[in-house]
Amino acid sequence: MTDRRMIVGIRGSGIAATTCAYLLKAAGLRVATKVVHRPPVPTIMLSDAALALLRDIFQRPDLFADSPRIKRRVVAWGGGAPVVVPHGAALASEDQVQAVLAKDKPAPEDGPVDFTIHAAPPMPEGETHVFGDRRAVAAKVGLRDPSCSEEGRVEAVASGWLFLVPAGAGEGWLLGVGGSLDDLLADSRLIAPVVDAVAAASTPFLAAPRLHLPLCGEDWLACGTAALGFDPICGDGTAQSVREAILAAAVVTGIAEGQDATALLTHYQSMLIAVMRRHLLLCAQFYTTGGTGDWWRAQQDALLEGHRWCTGLLAKMPEPGFLLEGTRLVPRQQAA
Secondary structure, X not given: OOOOOOEEEEEOOOHHHHHHHXXXXXXXXXXXXXXXXXXXXXXXXXXXXXXXXHHHHOOOOOOOOXXXXXXXEEEEOOOOOOEEEEEEEEEEOHHHHHHHHHHHOOOEOOOOOOEEEEOOOOOOOOEEEEOOOOEEEEEEEEEOOHHHHHEEEEEEEOOEEEEXXXXXXXXXXXXXXXXXXXXXXXXXXXXXXXXXXXXXXXOXXXXXXXXXXXXXXXXXXXXXXXXXXXXXXXXXXXXXHHHHXXXXXXXXXXHHOOOOHHHHHHHHHHHHHHHHHHHHHHHHHHHHHHOOOHHHHHHHHHHHHHHHHHHHHHHOOOOOOEEEEOOEEEEHHHXX
């Protein structure tokens, strides 16, 4: 494919899809979007790293400058006393993020496309591999302590963990992983004393890391949470979706400019497997130190097994052949 004006279809409506569309349009490609509706995430924590990426890509240095911010985290982990650590992040709903970022999003188009970026399931082929058996529930809560409006609280308990983030006007969102909110709060010393129930808990949803394979084919690739999903314990999911979008757009732009499509797509798959491998090891460290019960040990075992599996996959793949310079991929020998 050497046509600089190749048509790229993008399926999805989240941050990864919107970022891909913006970058591909900026590179001169034609973009056809297909919105895939799903329930929006009520609150997104835009870490300073994610915020810096978005501001740079969309050339908006003031992006979310007026949004409520988290200034610290209070962490009670592994039965230890709570520890306060600095943490910078802006808070916004997914609807707010999309309203800001999607102003220049291409209008939906019908008709054939040359290449498709799948930022929402289903994929054309393959299956999703899940590393662990963890479900989460979320609920709107009232905040008893005004200091909670500027902090996130994370707490490990016997059968799982809790994560509290503010949502403005004396309210917050409470995430529970490993059991029902009632059971988790019954063991809580850090979070239970500062919250009151406001609404019923959500339907349980998957909270374990996951990776779809294959991540690409001759005329498609997967991006965002459709490609891989992070455990919310890491707090890096939004930044990862943006980084994936940058890489995906660079791969497709390279294909449109006549670079080796097979090499580019192989590079994309190996880089995302490597990302998941690092994430699994990071998560394993959290689950190793969070608790000593059967639930904690089972999650740790699943994460380490996933890490070994990803290591085996990467051992069979070629060394990465490209380097990302800005928003473009260049062959390693050329970059050197």
